[in-house]
Amino acid sequence: MPLGCGCLFALGAATFPRLVLLFTWIFTPLVSRAFQSVFIVPLLGIIFLPFTTLMYVLVWSAPFGVTGWGWFWVGLGLLLDIGSYTSSAYSNRDRMSRGYRATA
Numbered sequence: 001m002p003l004g005c006g007c008l009f010a011l012g013a014a015t016f017p018r019l020v021l022l023f024t025w026i027f028t029p030l031v032s033r034a035f036q037s038v039f040i041v042p043l044l045g046i047i048f049l050p051f052t053t054l055m056y057v058l059v060w061s062a063p064f065g066v067t068g069w070g071w072f073w074v075g076l077g078l079l080l081d082i083g084s085y086t087s088s089a090y091s092n093r094d095r096m097s098r099g100y101r102a103t104a
Contacts, residue, residue, distance in 0.1 A: 017050035024057060034060035051084070052077040 013020045025031040025042060034057045035041050045053025055077030059070040066074065 013054055017054050018046050021046055021050055021054045021057070024054070030057050030061045049078065049081045051080040 009020070021031075021042075025046075031042050042053060042057075045056075052074060055073050056066065059066050059073050062070065064070060
């Protein structure tokens with residue numbers, strides 16, 4: 001593997017986690033191994049918690065698995081997902097009119 005592939009993967013995962021997780025699912029067996037060929041859990045992960053699902057898949061493929069520090073990385077992915085949802089809600093707070101008054 002060329003030297004820059006890991007950096008490109010990390011950059012893609014940080015900016016487009018759903019796309020990277022989908023490509024990981026299609027082109028590698030990592031997602032199937034991590035979820036024992038259950039289809040619905042990774043699909044829900046792509047839709048609702050892409051960072052958490054991607055971290056779980058990457059930690060599962062590591063030699064130590066999802067134990068100890070592995071759960072730290074999965075928790076970090078969960079914090080990234082929560083942060084992305086709350087930051088988008090916070091940035092859109094001024095788009096709604098205050099009080100939901102109907103305009104006449």
